[in-house]
Amino acid sequence: MTLVLHNFFRSSTSTRLRAALKLKGLDYGYVSYALRKGETRTPKFLALNPQGLVPALEREDGRVLTQSLAIIEWLEETRPQPPLLPADPDGRARVRALANMIACEVHPLNNLRVLGYLAEQFGADEAAQARWFTHWVTTTFDALETMLARDGETGAFCHGDTPGLADICLYAQVWNNRRFQIDTDAWPTIAAIFGRLDAIPAFAEAAPPRQPDAA
Template sequence: MQLYGFWRSLATLRVRIALNLKRIDRKEVMIDLVSGAQHATDFRDINPQGVVPVLIDGDGPALFQSLAILEYLEELFPQVPLLPTDPRGRARVRGLAQIVACDSHPLIVPRVREFLEREFHLSEAQRLTWIRHWMREGLRAVEAHLAHDSDSGDYCHGDTVSMADICLVSLAVGYKLFDGRVEDFPRVAKVVERCMAQEAFAKAHPLRQPGAPQAA
């Protein structure tokens, strides 16, 4: 498999973690979102939306959108399950994942930040306020679910890792990259700590990817 991503992309991080958990080999191709490589024609031919991640599996058409890719991997490699078996549990895990991937992260991606700068002339400080606000909203919603839902456990749903944890980790890691304090959300922080203690999560961290500022 071939994964088109970028070291700091939180959506790519989600796919990277799932591939690691399921022990699936792949080659990662970095699309430099800072220099605008996502807008290049050759990349748009692969993903017309001009965003990462994209997963290429065999000769089939490119797979896009991190949640759709996670579901694809789940169907193909169910042996390390990332969804519970019961419909209600699956709905809860997908719901938690969507708080992050559909209602929080999309508001802070580069094209949104660039639009705020170009159209509304928001300063960097104002854009940071925007970013932290929407990330915090996502974290606050997940924190409330973890506190109130009886299905919460060591992880977002019970005591095994699911897609909800993968998405939550992507949000928490991103929040830290923008100098946010994940400790303000104690249940979230515990789940994230448990996840990051696992190699599959730890080695997917943005700062451990080629091209990252601190990468060896």
């Protein structure tokens, strides 16, 4: 199956999907959109995804999948090896909970659309936007650090010694944090996991600075 990834190098949701595709060993075509230039608001892109958001994964049959976690779950169901979720129900619930802490609690509040709305409607300058971003990252990462540090299910990665869905979300968010000069030193367990992930080619190749449109 030929896949085309519609994405943006700096988008954390795009980073998630790039990492998942690479972990699954799947090749894909790379199509880039500059979000700040409104390239996902054109009629052509809106025909792919009416939300005007990246990533979108276009299949050979023309079907377009949207929402990074939903696409990753589709990959997991159609390309089960290597697995991104544990085999047991308790493990899957834990990994999904860790992933959702980032995907559902940090990312939506710090999305480019939200930061733009803060600027347009409430006059938030770049410094104010950075404080907003940092607040919501810290709120969740403080709890995430505690949960990872105290749980025996945590291994070299978020769940055991094999990277999975939670690690994909964590890796992408840490790269996003760096844009706002948020250092992971305050969260040593998270920092250690990120370091191990960044040493894995599938993750390193998915990182924002290493994409063709990052120059």
